[in-house]
Amino acid sequence: MTRISSYRIYQCSSCGQKHIAPASGSINFVVSGPNAKLFPNKDDLKVCQRCSSQKPLKNFIPLGIIDVPPIDTTPKWYIGIRKRLSKNYKGPKPHPCRLYPDLASTPFNPNEYYPDWIRKNMVETDYPDWYVDLSRLK
Numbered sequence: 001m002t003r004i005s006s007y008r009i010y011q012c013s014s015c016g017q018k019h020i021a022p023a024s025g026s027i028n029f030v031v032s033g034p035n036a037k038l039f040p041n042k043d044d045l046k047v048c049q050r051c052s053s054q055k056p057l058k059n060f061i062p063l064g065i066i067d068v069p070p071i072d073t074t075p076k077w078y079i080g081i082r083k084r085l086s087k088n089y090k091g092p093k094p095h096p097c098r099l100y101p102d103l104a105s106t107p108f109n110p111n112e113y114y115p116d117w118i119r120k121n122m123v124e125t126d127y128p129d130w131y132v133d134l135s136r137l138k
């Protein structure tokens, strides 16, 4: 199993799109794909998922690290009630994957980002905002 506990945020120096890359955790190298590299080389070529410009990792602006929030098991119906009762309640913290796309070595392809078997089980509201946004550009 691949388990990632935090992500580095990288910003594209051309268009400002933010991306995430795994920063710490434990990775099973036998099962992980090429995008799961925990210690990418600074000279590895990465592609901005918005403007498709390709450049070495060191040319992306590092913005810091975000931790993966603990798993929230609050049921959706209860989150709705809490939001209605309190203006300050913001709901569970989103997973970094819902905030920014992966910093990949290939351009963004909405049809390949999620494997088919996952897409089959997703409804429209399951897709992160950035995914919907970037899919419109294609």
Ligand SMILES: [Zn+2]
Pocket (backbone or CB within 6 Å): 012, 013, 014, 015, 016, 017, 048, 049, 050, 051, 052, 053
């Ligand atoms: Zn860009």
